[in-house]
Amino acid sequence: MANEAALPAVTICEVGPRDGLQMARDILPTEIKLRWIRQLAQAGLREIEVGSFVSPKLVPQMADTAAVVRGALEIEGLTVCALAGNLRGVVAAHEAGAHVVAIPISVSDTHSRANVNKGTDAQIDMVRAAVDWVRAQARPMRIDVAAATAFGCSMEGHVPLQRVVDVAADLAATGADAIALADTVGYAQPAQVRATVRAVRDAIGARLTKLHLHDTMGLGLANALAGLDEGIRAFDSCLGGLGGCPFAPGASGNIVTEDLAFMLASMGYRTGIDLPQLVAARRLLAESLPSEKLRGAVAVAGLPKTFGAA
Amino acid sequence: MANEAALPAVTICEVGPRDGLQMARDILPTEIKLRWIRQLAQAGLREIEVGSFVSPKLVPQMADTAAVVRGALEIEGLTVCALAGNLRGVVAAHEAGAHVVAIPISVSDTHSRANVNKGTDAQIDMVRAAVDWVRAQARPMRIDVAAATAFGCSMEGHVPLQRVVDVAADLAATGADAIALADTVGYAQPAQVRATVRAVRDAIGARLTKLHLHDTMGLGLANALAGLDEGIRAFDSCLGGLGGCPFAPGASGNIVTEDLAFMLASMGYRTGIDLPQLVAARRLLAESLPSEKLRGAVAVAGLPKTFGAA
Numbered sequence: 001m002a003n004e005a006a007l008p009a010v011t012i013c014e015v016g017p018r019d020g021l022q023m024a025r026d027i028l029p030t031e032i033k034l035r036w037i038r039q040l041a042q043a044g045l046r047e048i049e050v051g052s053f054v055s056p057k058l059v060p061q062m063a064d065t066a067a068v069v070r071g072a073l074e075i076e077g078l079t080v081c082a083l084a085g086n087l088r089g090v091v092a093a094h095e096a097g098a099h100v101v102a103i104p105i106s107v108s109d110t111h112s113r114a115n116v117n118k119g120t121d122a123q124i125d126m127v128r129a130a131v132d133w134v135r136a137q138a139r140p141m142r143i144d145v146a147a148a149t150a151f152g153c154s155m156e157g158h159v160p161l162q163r164v165v166d167v168a169a170d171l172a173a174t175g176a177d178a179i180a181l182a183d184t185v186g187y188a189q190p191a192q193v194r195a196t197v198r199a200v201r202d203a204i205g206a207r208l209t210k211l212h213l214h215d216t217m218g219l220g221l222a223n224a225l226a227g228l229d230e231g232i233r234a235f236d237s238c239l240g241g242l243g244g245c246p247f248a249p250g251a252s253g254n255i256v257t258e259d260l261a262f263m264l265a266s267m268g269y270r271t272g273i274d275l276p277q278l279v280a281a282r283r284l285l286a287e288s289l290p291s292e293k294l295r296g297a298v299a300v301a302g303l304p305k306t307f308g309a310a
Numbered sequence: 311m312a313n314e315a316a317l318p319a320v321t322i323c324e325v326g327p328r329d330g331l332q333m334a335r336d337i338l339p340t341e342i343k344l345r346w347i348r349q350l351a352q353a354g355l356r357e358i359e360v361g362s363f364v365s366p367k368l369v370p371q372m373a374d375t376a377a378v379v380r381g382a383l384e385i386e387g388l389t390v391c392a393l394a395g396n397l398r399g400v401v402a403a404h405e406a407g408a409h410v411v412a413i414p415i416s417v418s419d420t421h422s423r424a425n426v427n428k429g430t431d432a433q434i435d436m437v438r439a440a441v442d443w444v445r446a447q448a449r450p451m452r453i454d455v456a457a458a459t460a461f462g463c464s465m466e467g468h469v470p471l472q473r474v475v476d477v478a479a480d481l482a483a484t485g486a487d488a489i490a491l492a493d494t495v496g497y498a499q500p501a502q503v504r505a506t507v508r509a510v511r512d513a514i515g516a517r518l519t520k521l522h523l524h525d526t527m528g529l530g531l532a533n534a535l536a537g538l539d540e541g542i543r544a545f546d547s548c549l550g551g552l553g554g555c556p557f558a559p560g561a562s563g564n565i566v567t568e569d570l571a572f573m574l575a576s577m578g579y580r581t582g583i584d585l586p587q588l589v590a591a592r593r594l595l596a597e598s599l600p601s602e603k604l605r606g607a608v609a610v611a612g613l614p615k616t617f618g619a620a
Contacts, residue, residue, distance in 0.1 A: 157615040187614040189576035190535050217576075217614065218569035218607030221532040225500050229539075252611060259528035266499035266529075297528030301562060304497040304527065305467040 009270045011234040013047040013210070014040050014257055016285075017068070018083050020242030021061050022052065025291045030064045034071040036284050040239065041075045043277035045257075048072065049081040049102060049236070053089035069096040081144070085116060090130040093141070100142040101134070103127055104182065107167045108153035111184075120167060128174040135175070145171045146180040146212055150196065152187030164196055165203045172204040179208050180236070183223065186216025186252065190226035197230040210234035213255045215241060215295070220255035221263055228269075235260060240282050241295030256296040258282075266307060275303060319580045321544040323520070324350050324567055325359040326595075327378070328393050330552030331371050332362065335601045340374045344381040346594050350549065351385045353587035355567075358382065359391040359412060359546070363399035379406040391454070395426060400440040403451070410452040411444070413437055414492065417477045418463035421494075430477060438484040445485070455481045456490040456522055460506065462497030474506055475513045482514040489518050490546070493533065496526025496562065500536035507540040520544035523565045525551060525605070530565035531573055538579075545570060550592050551605030566606040568592075576617060585613060 017033055028036075037048055050072045051065030065082060072080045081100040082093040093101040105123035106112035112120045127145055134141050149156075150164045164181070171179050181196060193211070200208050211227045213220050213235065224235055238254035261273045279299045286294055327343055338346075347358055360382045361375030375392060382390045391410040392403040403411040415433035416422035422430045437455055444451050459466075460474045474491070481489050491506060503521070510518050521537045523530050523545065534545055548564035571583045589609045596604055 152614060152616040154615060185614070186611070187616050189573060191577040216607060216611045217572055218566065219531060219573055219576075221529060222535045222573060225532045225535055252607070256528065262527055263499060263529055263532060266527075267501040297526060297562070301496070301526045304462060304495070305464060306462040306497050 007268050007270050008233065009272075010228070010264050011047055012045060012257060012261060012264075012271055012273065013049060013081065013234060013236050014045045014239060015049040015212075015236045015254065016040075016238040016240070016242050016257070018049040018052050018062070019236070019254055020238040020240075022059050023243055024061060024289050026289055027061050028288055030067050030071070032284070032288050033064070033068050036281065036288075037068070037072050038075060039281040039284060040278070041078045043281055044271070044273035045278075046077060046272060047079040047081060047100075049083060052083035052085070053092040054083070054085045066092065066096040069093070069098050073097050084130075086126055087130050087133060090134065094134060094137060094139065098141060100144055101130075102144045102146060103130060103176075104146040104148050105167075105171070106148045106184075107164055108149040108156045108159055110155040111149045111153045114155060124167070124170045124174065127171060127176060131175045142178070143176045144178045144180060144210070145174075145176045146182045147171060148182045148184040150181040151183040151192055152185060154185045161196060161199055165199050168200045168208065169203045172207045177207075178210065179204060180210035180212050180234075181208070182212035183214055184212075186214035186220070188213065188223050189219055190222050193223045193226040194230055197227055197232060201230075210236065212236040214243075214252065215255050216252045221259060224255060224260060224263070228264075239278070240285055240292075240299075242285070242292060253295055256298075258298045259296050262298045262303070262307075275307075317578050317580050318543065319582075320538070320574050321357055322355060322567060322571060322574075322581055322583065323357040323359060323391065323544060323546045324355045324549060325522075325546045325564060326350075326548040326550070326552050326567070328359040328362050328372070329546070329564055330548040330550075332369050333553055334371060334599050336599055337371050338598055340377050340381070342594070342598050343374070343378050346591065346598075347378070347382050348385060349591040349594060350588075351388045353591055354581070354583040355588075356387060356582060357389040357391060357410075359393060362393035362395070363402040364393070364395045376402065376406040379403070379408050383407050394440075396436055397440050397443060400444065404444060404447060404449065408451060410454055411440075412454045412456060413440060413486075414456040414458050415477075415481070416458045416463075416494075417474055418459040418466045418469055420465040421459045421463045424465060434477070434480045434484065437481060437486060441485045452488070453486045454488045454490060454520070455484075455486045456492045457481060458492045458494040460491040461493040461502055462495060464495045471506060471509055475509050478510045478518065479513045482517045486517075488520065489514060490520035490522050490544075491518070492522035493524055494522075496524035496530075498523065498533050499529055500532050503533045503536040504540055507537055507542060511540075520546065522546040524553075524562065525565050526562045531569060534565060534570060534573070538574075549588070550595055550602075550609070552595070552602060563605055566608075568608045569606050572608045572613070572617075585617075
């Protein structure tokens with residue numbers, strides 16, 4: 001189609017190898033993780049969060065992240081992201097060669113203290129130190145910060161919009177490259193997503209790049225649509241809707257990559273994703289993690305007759 | 311709250327007793343149907359499609375619809391709807407005392423012929439005859455027509471927008487009270503919902519009242535949000551996401567009433583629904599239809615801490 005190139009591009013960052021696997025009962029061997037990451041990249045995902053540099057005692061599923069990063073770096077054209085919870089993790093991500101380090105901090109002070117035993121302000125200081133450290137290195141590394149519990153908290157409940165804006169502004173002031181808003185516990189609703197994106201963008205402009213949404217209440221794709229309407233062009237998601245938050249009781253999985261990709265493609269956004277290949281990448285996951293329940297509609301229903309035909 | 315009355319009202323029409331039960335393997339006894347309908351009304355649903363007047367040989371689950379309508383009429387404040395597939399069904403709905411008769415016709419001529427052995431034009435003639443017949447009776451009865459396969463067809467595939475507009479205009483010209491657009495097979499996507507609602511409203515104005523959406527591809531609530539944004543203030547849905555279409559292979563259930571009600575309420579729309587009571591009404595369904603799989607997120611996750619607190 002002649003006008004295909006004119007459609008806006010949307011980046012889906014697959015976080016399954018990190019947010020999905022950290023919650024899984026079984027620990028995937030490094031080679032299986034890399035085989036899965038290669039399948040995801042083959043299906044057209046250009047940005048994958050491959051693991052996290054956190055305490056292997058707390059999250060043994062992520063103990064091999066350095067090896068996974070190194071393996072993923074061999075995949076041509078792939079932007080390799082790794083999560084880090086503190087400066088030590090950021091250093092480890094840089095040493096492993098990650099293109100992007102993602103640092104989550106919590107907008108809810110209570111959630112932050114429960115999660116990492118530090119308040120939000122101390123975590124913003126940590127981000128500032130991390131940015132300063134990274135900028136002093138010879139090899140550049142993109143720094144994404146996720147403002148967790150930006151749409152509500154399982155402990156504090158309602159998180160005031162002004163608080164979200166203030167934390168986002170503080171994070172932007174650290175010099176981090178990009179700020180994401182994360183619905184860590186899945187409390188967001190579309191009107192709130194719109195209002196929050198608008199207010200945060202008013203405060204920090206294009207530094208706000210991404211939404212990280214969960215499907216706890218079934219509103220994940222409606223919330224993604226609301227973000228899309230407000231100009232958000234990047235989303236985190238997990239193949240098969242894996243994932244959750246060990247510190248947010250009751251929270252279910254991330255939005256489903258293949259359903260999100262289907263929605264975006266059917267609306268005319270370019271994602272670069274081959275949907276049948278993406279759906280096929282569920283097979284390895286289903287075989288390797290038999291105790292995890294894969295979610296998602298597209299994989300069950302199959303692509304509709306109208307897909308790609310309009 | 312002082313300004314609560316200022317929020318827009320949205321009508322949820324529960325179609326579970328019709329669209330849900332017609333697909334169920336087990337046949338619910340009349341008394342169980344009525345007990346369930348009473349629970350739904352008690353939870354605040356003000357409009358319920360309680361059954362259909364169709365051939366009991368084809369759809370034995372609906373053989374007791376006249377008795378169900380009569381029982382539902384005893385529930386104070388409830389608008390009792392019944393589906394009818396032809397003039398004979400419309401007469402039966404009127405005789406039983408239904409407040410509303412819902413007549414589905416298919417925008418896709420192929421789907422229409424496969425479904426009822428008549429093309430779309432013949433079905434529009436049938437609607438016209440039904441309207442004329444109802445208007446000649448002493449007791450008024452609201453006539454809702456649903457334009458099925460308005461967003462795609464499992465047989466024809468893409469259904470052109472102009473075709474949807476033309477059929478909607480023909481239906482409005484019959485004098486029917488209200489036209490709904492139905493995503494019978496679940497192929498709709500949000501941009502299409504917006505464009506279709508706009509085009510059909512341009513053609514028939516406020517006569518377009520409602521969307522009937524399925525969750526086949528996981529986009530049900532995103533599509534509802536798109537309709538809501540375009541001013542749609544009425545939606546069909548099924549408790550537990552029951553339902554489907556016997557003539558649309560692969561189509562999964564309707565959008566989930568409790569998840570839709572949660573989205574609307576959390577966005578500030580008035581629905582009149584008590585969510586915990588609505589969720590509790592799943593129990594009778596689960597006990598009475600053990601072979602049906604109930605879907606939905608809110609019922610599993612529970613209401614978030616922020617609900618009703620903002």
